[in-house]
Amino acid sequence: MSRRFTSADVNPSILEDRTVAVIGYGNQGRSQALNLRDSGASVVIGNRDDEYRDIARADGMEVLDIADAAARGDIVMVILPDEVQPGVYREHIEPAIREGSALTFAHGYDVHFGLIEPRADLDVLLIAPKMIGDGVRRRYESGEGFVSVVAAHRDVSGNGLATAVALAAAIGSGQRGIWETTFEEETVTDLYGEQIGGAAMLGALMASFETLTEAGYDPEVVSLELFASGELVEVQRAAYEIGVLGQLSYHSPASRYGQLSRVPRVSPPEIKETMKAVLGQIRDGSFARELAEVESGDYTRIDELRERYAQHPVFRTERGLRSAMGLDGRQS
Numbered sequence: 001m002s003r004r005f006t007s008a009d010v011n012p013s014i015l016e017d018r019t020v021a022v023i024g025y026g027n028q029g030r031s032q033a034l035n036l037r038d039s040g041a042s043v044v045i046g047n048r049d050d051e052y053r054d055i056a057r058a059d060g061m062e063v064l065d066i067a068d069a070a071a072r073g074d075i076v077m078v079i080l081p082d083e084v085q086p087g088v089y090r091e092h093i094e095p096a097i098r099e100g101s102a103l104t105f106a107h108g109y110d111v112h113f114g115l116i117e118p119r120a121d122l123d124v125l126l127i128a129p130k131m132i133g134d135g136v137r138r139r140y141e142s143g144e145g146f147v148s149v150v151a152a153h154r155d156v157s158g159n160g161l162a163t164a165v166a167l168a169a170a171i172g173s174g175q176r177g178i179w180e181t182t183f184e185e186e187t188v189t190d191l192y193g194e195q196i197g198g199a200a201m202l203g204a205l206m207a208s209f210e211t212l213t214e215a216g217y218d219p220e221v222v223s224l225e226l227f228a229s230g231e232l233v234e235v236q237r238a239a240y241e242i243g244v245l246g247q248l249s250y251h252s253p254a255s256r257y258g259q260l261s262r263v264p265r266v267s268p269p270e271i272k273e274t275m276k277a278v279l280g281q282i283r284d285g286s287f288a289r290e291l292a293e294v295e296s297g298d299y300t301r302i303d304e305l306r307e308r309y310a311q312h313p314v315f316r317t318e319r320g321l322r323s324a325m326g327l328d329g330r331q332s
Helices: 027-038 051-058 066-072 085-093 133-142 160-173 183-214 219-228 231-242 246-250 253-266 271-283 286-296 300-310 313-324
Strands: 019-023 042-046 062-064 075-078 102-105 123-129 148-154 178-180
Touching: 019 027, 019 066, 027 042, 027 051, 027 133, 027 160, 042 066, 051 062, 062 066, 066 085, 075 085, 075 160, 102 160, 123 160, 123 183, 133 160, 148 160, 148 183, 160 178, 183 219, 183 271, 183 313, 219 313, 231 246, 246 253, 271 286, 300 313
Parallel strands: 019 042, 019 075, 042 062, 075 102, 102 123, 148 178
Antiparallel strands: 123 148
């Protein structure tokens, strides 16, 4: 079992007199920077001259060019999209970051797959909130908190892990817990969750819609039952609050028995072979190479796939339902 840390495990002096340079002020960067500042850390922002730089200034942050921020930081937190990190690191961060500083990432992808090779004199750390950017800020402000995972890929100073734990606590994970991991483990499990959990949800949704509508049931009623009513959101909320099996207590006996007794039918043993194949492609770098090809094509492949699925009857029905429910002005 991995080690779990809380605020009680934080060395209170570990961030004192150290400047934290947050590189990137998007959803995660902004939330983490604000939380760090509100926790008493000295924070500067490194961002190019764009709308996010304006937002940072409006938030009262000191904003610098990326290289200048990297030079100021005793801790340099890279919170940028994976695809832009290698170029930004090579061009702006590596030439500027001071010897002996701590370099941190919010996702292990680029380091694990060798797209970034940090200098040997730097602590290389991971602080990965298991929460969307908006939730990182909102749960910090409410005191609810969220979990993070941390890792010390390279600990030159001898205080690398302690620094990662302190940063994770300062952004809001000290109450819920901070789990130790590795760059490989965080990267592989994160990608797997997206490719199996997300893909399985989409596939099951489309297949279920086809099955029911082909049997003669009304497409709108089917869509409302499967997802469009918002009930599924409340089920997931209950699963988080009282546990996946615990939330079954909110369901009728017919629902509880139907769900539990049909698990082997909808998840037959052979499905694990598909899961193992997906895992294998993540671990051996095949997916990273495939993604690099998609990136070289300006991500048009993603738009093509989205447009293909957008033509499926379930999503055409969804658009009509969202309009009827007054949600047509929101992203769909």
